Structure formats: C-alpha cells, structure tokens
Amino acid sequence: MSHNLLAGKKGIIFGALNEKSIAWKVAQKAVQEGATIVLTNSPTALRMGELEILAKECNAEIIPADVTNMDDLKILFEKSMNILGGKVDFVLHSIGMSLNVRKNIPYVDANYDNLHKGLDISAMSLHRVLQTAWKLDAINEWGSVLALSYIAAQRVFPDYNDMADAKALLESVTRSFGYHYGKHRKVRVNTISQSPTYTKAGTGVKGFDGFYNFADKMSPLGNASADQCADYCISMFSDLTKMVTMQNLFHDGGFSFTGVSQEVLDDN
Numbered sequence: 001m002s003h004n005l006l007a008g009k010k011g012i013i014f015g016a017l018n019e020k021s022i023a024w025k026v027a028q029k030a031v032q033e034g035a036t037i038v039l040t041n042s043p044t045a046l047r048m049g050e051l052e053i054l055a056k057e058c059n060a061e062i063i064p065a066d067v068t069n070m071d072d073l074k075i076l077f078e079k080s081m082n083i084l085g086g087k088v089d090f091v092l093h094s095i096g097m098s099l100n101v102r103k104n105i106p107y108v109d110a111n112y113d114n115l116h117k118g119l120d121i122s123a124m125s126l127h128r129v130l131q132t133a134w135k136l137d138a139i140n141e142w143g144s145v146l147a148l149s150y151i152a153a154q155r156v157f158p159d160y161n162d163m164a165d166a167k168a169l170l171e172s173v174t175r176s177f178g179y180h181y182g183k184h185r186k187v188r189v190n191t192i193s194q195s196p197t198y199t200k201a202g203t204g205v206k207g208f209d210g211f212y213n214f215a216d217k218m219s220p221l222g223n224a225s226a227d228q229c230a231d232y233c234i235s236m237f238s239d240l241t242k243m244v245t246m247q248n249l250f251h252d253g254g255f256s257f258t259g260v261s262q263e264v265l266d267d268n
Helices: 022-032 043-048 051-058 070-084 112-136 163-185 208-218 226-237 262-266
Strands: 010-014 036-040 088-093 139-149 188-194 248-251
Touching: 010 022, 010 070, 022 036, 022 051, 022 088, 022 226, 036 051, 036 070, 070 088, 070 112, 088 112, 088 226, 112 139, 112 163, 139 163, 139 226, 163 188, 188 226, 208 262, 226 248
Parallel strands: 010 036, 010 088, 088 139, 139 188, 188 248
Antiparallel strands: none
C-alpha cells in the first residue's frame, strides 16, 4: 500500500542488477511512493543484468556510469537533472565488489591491486558520488543519500574477507562527508547495515548459506529481507527522517546487539 512518502521527489538508484537486488526493490518502492527515478549501473553490470525490465516497469531511464570514473559521474548527474527536471532528492549507493573474494584469495594473502580496486568501487565510489553532486549542486536541501553496509565493518566475519575493510571505509566516508554536506546544503548521508541477504553480491561470499541461517537464529526478529530493507530506505528518503545523518543504521532483526540466542545454544 502506498503512502505517497516520496510524492514529487526525484532520485538516482545505483546498483540494481536483478529482481533479487535490494536496489531493484528500492527502485520499485520509490516509484510506488510517488518518486521519479533514474537507474544506473556500470556498463559491465548492464550487460549481465536485467535492468531494462526494471526500467520499463518504473518508467525510468538508464544511464550507464563507471563509479570509479569522475567524468562518467558528472555526465550521470547532469543527464539525470535534465531528465528529471531539476536537482535530485535522494540517491541510493548499492555497490560492492571484491576481486579477492571472487578469486577465493584469503584475507591474509590479499592481492593489493585487487584490494585497491575493491576499495575504490565499494567505498571511495561513495566519496566520488558525493563530491560530484556537491560540485554540481545536484542534490536539493534536505536530500538523502544512503549506502548499503554490513556489520562486518565492526566485527570479524572471516569469510567476508576484504569487503569488511571496504564497508568500514564506506561508513567512515558517510560520517565525514555527511558532516560537510549537512553544513553545506543540509543533505543527509547515512548507511544501512542490512542482514545477510540473498543477492548476487551476498551469495558470492564463501559459506553464505550457513551464515545466513546462523544470523537468522541469532536475531530476535529473524533476518530482515530485501523487501523490508527497501521499506527502510524509503523511510530514510522521506521527510519523516530529516534530522538523521552520519549514522550507520542497523537493519538486522536485532542481530547487531544480541550476544547469543537460545536457538544457537540449542544447536550446540
């Protein structure tokens, strides 16, 4: 059921790949709540994914952009403002990639070229997006920028590998740029730390099924789904959360503050 929470708002959604993507579901719900959006992903991801289907459903245009390329990001924001008829009100950064994870290289044997690429794509891309928007004055006052994170930024999950470092950097960029953008244009910048979720990126982590089940048993409310995460994102894009910024917001059914659950004890 729509509440028109985003009526008249305009946004850019980074990272939708297929119908399991959180970004995909955020795009759907944003449009249902009255927003007009532009979709973007890397040229490589666009070849692999199914974004044309989502674009048709949401009546949205697709603008390819490599988030490590400043020229691409400048073109993305300029074209988006032209298509949408003005500045944007919200941006979703749903981007993450680790070559070391893809190649099954252990954390202690990290290939540093791979690591640098992963940090650039997964974390510094948020800085690039925010810097581009800042220079173009592309986000309206009280706009909202969200990036998706994970609790491995704070705690050790061995198989999450160097993506944990990327998420820690992502959250640091959120705090630091969030301060400056808040002072400059009252733009809010936050991360949402989501439960393990069956997306393409999530299932690429070694032992994902076992960990998903463990987290579900640990969390008093169970794991939060991609649909529920999308609902949370919509609330963060809305005017109901105008004073929330520089935060890492856990959306994980209580996992982040649970030491142990009875279900986990009963399994041992």
